Amino acid sequence: MPATKTVDLATHPLTTWQGPLGLPDFAHIGDDDFFPVFDAALKAHEAEIDAIAGNKDTPTIENTLQALELGGDALDRVSSIFWCRAGAHTNDAIQALERDISPKMSRHFSAISMNEKLFARIDDLYQRRESLKLDAETLRVLEKTWKGFVRSGAKLDAEGKKQLAKINEELSSLGTSFGQNVLADERDWALFLDEADLAGLPDFLKSSMAEAAEMRGQKGRYAITLSRSIYEPFSTFSERRDLREIAFRAFTMRGQNGGATDNTSVVRDMLKLRAEKARLLGYGSFAALKLDDTMAKTPKAVHALLDPVWEKALEKAAADQTELQRLATEAGSNEKFAAWDWRFYQEKLRAEKFAFDEAELKPYLQLDRVIDACFDVATRLFGITFEEKQGIAAWHPEARVFVVRNADGSERGLFLADYFARPSKRSGAWMSALQSGYRLGHGSKPVIYNVMNFAKPPAGEPALLSVDEAKTLFHEFGHALHGMLTDVTWPSVSGTSVSRDFVELPSQLYEHWLTVPAVLEKHALHVKTGKPMPKALLDKMLAARTFGAGFATVEFTASALIDMAYHARPDAPEAPLRFEAETLEKLDMPETIAMRHRTPHFGHVFSGDGYSAGYYSYMWSEVLDADAFAAFEETGDPFNPALAERLRQNIYAAGGSKDPEDLYTAFRGKMPSPEAMMVKRGLV
Numbered sequence: 001m002p003a004t005k006t007v008d009l010a011t012h013p014l015t016t017w018q019g020p021l022g023l024p025d026f027a028h029i030g031d032d033d034f035f036p037v038f039d040a041a042l043k044a045h046e047a048e049i050d051a052i053a054g055n056k057d058t059p060t061i062e063n064t065l066q067a068l069e070l071g072g073d074a075l076d077r078v079s080s081i082f083w084c085r086a087g088a089h090t091n092d093a094i095q096a097l098e099r100d101i102s103p104k105m106s107r108h109f110s111a112i113s114m115n116e117k118l119f120a121r122i123d124d125l126y127q128r129r130e131s132l133k134l135d136a137e138t139l140r141v142l143e144k145t146w147k148g149f150v151r152s153g154a155k156l157d158a159e160g161k162k163q164l165a166k167i168n169e170e171l172s173s174l175g176t177s178f179g180q181n182v183l184a185d186e187r188d189w190a191l192f193l194d195e196a197d198l199a200g201l202p203d204f205l206k207s208s209m210a211e212a213a214e215m216r217g218q219k220g221r222y223a224i225t226l227s228r229s230i231y232e233p234f235s236t237f238s239e240r241r242d243l244r245e246i247a248f249r250a251f252t253m254r255g256q257n258g259g260a261t262d263n264t265s266v267v268r269d270m271l272k273l274r275a276e277k278a279r280l281l282g283y284g285s286f287a288a289l290k291l292d293d294t295m296a297k298t299p300k301a302v303h304a305l306l307d308p309v310w311e312k313a314l315e316k317a318a319a320d321q322t323e324l325q326r327l328a329t330e331a332g333s334n335e336k337f338a339a340w341d342w343r344f345y346q347e348k349l350r351a352e353k354f355a356f357d358e359a360e361l362k363p364y365l366q367l368d369r370v371i372d373a374c375f376d377v378a379t380r381l382f383g384i385t386f387e388e389k390q391g392i393a394a395w396h397p398e399a400r401v402f403v404v405r406n407a408d409g410s411e412r413g414l415f416l417a418d419y420f421a422r423p424s425k426r427s428g429a430w431m432s433a434l435q436s437g438y439r440l441g442h443g444s445k446p447v448i449y450n451v452m453n454f455a456k457p458p459a460g461e462p463a464l465l466s467v468d469e470a471k472t473l474f475h476e477f478g479h480a481l482h483g484m485l486t487d488v489t490w491p492s493v494s495g496t497s498v499s500r501d502f503v504e505l506p507s508q509l510y511e512h513w514l515t516v517p518a519v520l521e522k523h524a525l526h527v528k529t530g531k532p533m534p535k536a537l538l539d540k541m542l543a544a545r546t547f548g549a550g551f552a553t554v555e556f557t558a559s560a561l562i563d564m565a566y567h568a569r570p571d572a573p574e575a576p577l578r579f580e581a582e583t584l585e586k587l588d589m590p591e592t593i594a595m596r597h598r599t600p601h602f603g604h605v606f607s608g609d610g611y612s613a614g615y616y617s618y619m620w621s622e623v624l625d626a627d628a629f630a631a632f633e634e635t636g637d638p639f640n641p642a643l644a645e646r647l648r649q650n651i652y653a654a655g656g657s658k659d660p661e662d663l664y665t666a667f668r669g670k671m672p673s674p675e676a677m678m679v680k681r682g683l684v
């Protein structure tokens, strides 16, 4: 590590942003600045927390809650730049720092949530909250802060705190083992094939299988591995039924192969500890604990969503299976239709019914025009405009800077975007904030960014996107709008600081405007002829989207239902895998479809806490976005001004300042129902 330099947080370019437009002065930030600045910023924040906790005056909103929210400014600033660099433009030095800083940060924040004197002051305010005459947002922030402390165990006695810490520690190490066991099973299994075994496989798959074989020391051969990106296309295209069966069995048994990497007991122990943790914190089940601060709130509400979807999905899958079986028989198969046949015959049916070439669409989707379309939709819906500023240094020369203005021309904030893939960038697409927008204290304008990984075209040629890439651009821009349109007082409820089952609404909803005819007519122009995308081509693409919905919905929903079944009970099942089998039987799970993630490799739920009792939220968000866009369709105007204003106010501007259920109802006039989602998926 670099030797500690003396750092003045009041003047350092990482913590006082003196660059153009109020951005950090990226040109004067070096990699070796991060370590000493982090060090100083952590110490400064600790001192601020000590001062708040040790204050002898009666707690007030100003001297406690506000001081807590505005504290750590230097730490926020250095962190936001550092994590931006770590994702979008990293190198060995940044990566080494990451390993050092992550545990430091988690220790720092867990010490704050365990600070008894600090909690005593928050608790004092919370107990007096009725008499403090707080506005609704402040009351909510106080309640959320208090709950956050309580959920970290602040109210437990010394013995309880010790117990909770032990449970958390055990859960975290079990979660790590779970993930490593799955990884080991995936790494250790490969089936090597020769040219003669590859019947039906497309070139892209052959080349990734060749690479996988070479990595395992079998150059010149081809490997089926258990990575989803090989397993799924292999079971989709391979004409070798025997190999499809072998691959299917290996894939669905990951984490359940006996020996050191078997996850059966890991899962049993984790479920026990989670039930214990919920009990300790005063909840009836682990699901009740996890759902407490979500939009769904209770397992009952989750079931009200999943159960009707499950019924429809089963019906659709049964109808689809009849058709697939017919295809199999026609193709001369006498075997009983099995789980390893589904993807294969489904692909045959797709090719027969919806043959069209993605490559036909690409010339209509030029990156710069799709960006224009994103901006244009935001202007039509919300009145904001975007002006690009040239020559301003950001974290990389390819990052572009835009000033975002309100309808009256006043500045609202900044939007930065970094579109092309490069070796220093991690894969994927994301939105984040260098600075979030809020009014508290001196206030702060939102500085939001998007990072994408589109292939960079040769110099002088326009970048063309696939439909999925264009959707991703709209998706991440929807998250960015959530950050840029934010209109709240308190930092902790700004922008995307909302519950997990609400955060994808602004992004998934925004995707819908990509395929609005008026938007495509204006922006989806052929790169050579300048003509708009033909309607017939668009219709074909849209029709193909719902194909295979029965299978996809059954495999997803089965996993979501099992996740809920494990966690909504007050205790833990003695034999989780038997419980999985019994639950599936009660649900009438078709024998010919496997869960998308079976328990012994269900990483979302067991390798950490991220999506435990939360796998449903992917579908919950889909219900919200389909239902929300249906509101526009019902008016016959995808830009209906009155509705757009309600959307801005309640969804894009409100952040976490109100209960998500109230926000959604204020926009839509009612709670969402799954019908629009089922139509969108093609289930009804």
Ligand SMILES: [Zn+2]
Binding pocket: 475, 479, 504, 507
């Ligand atoms: Zn998203």
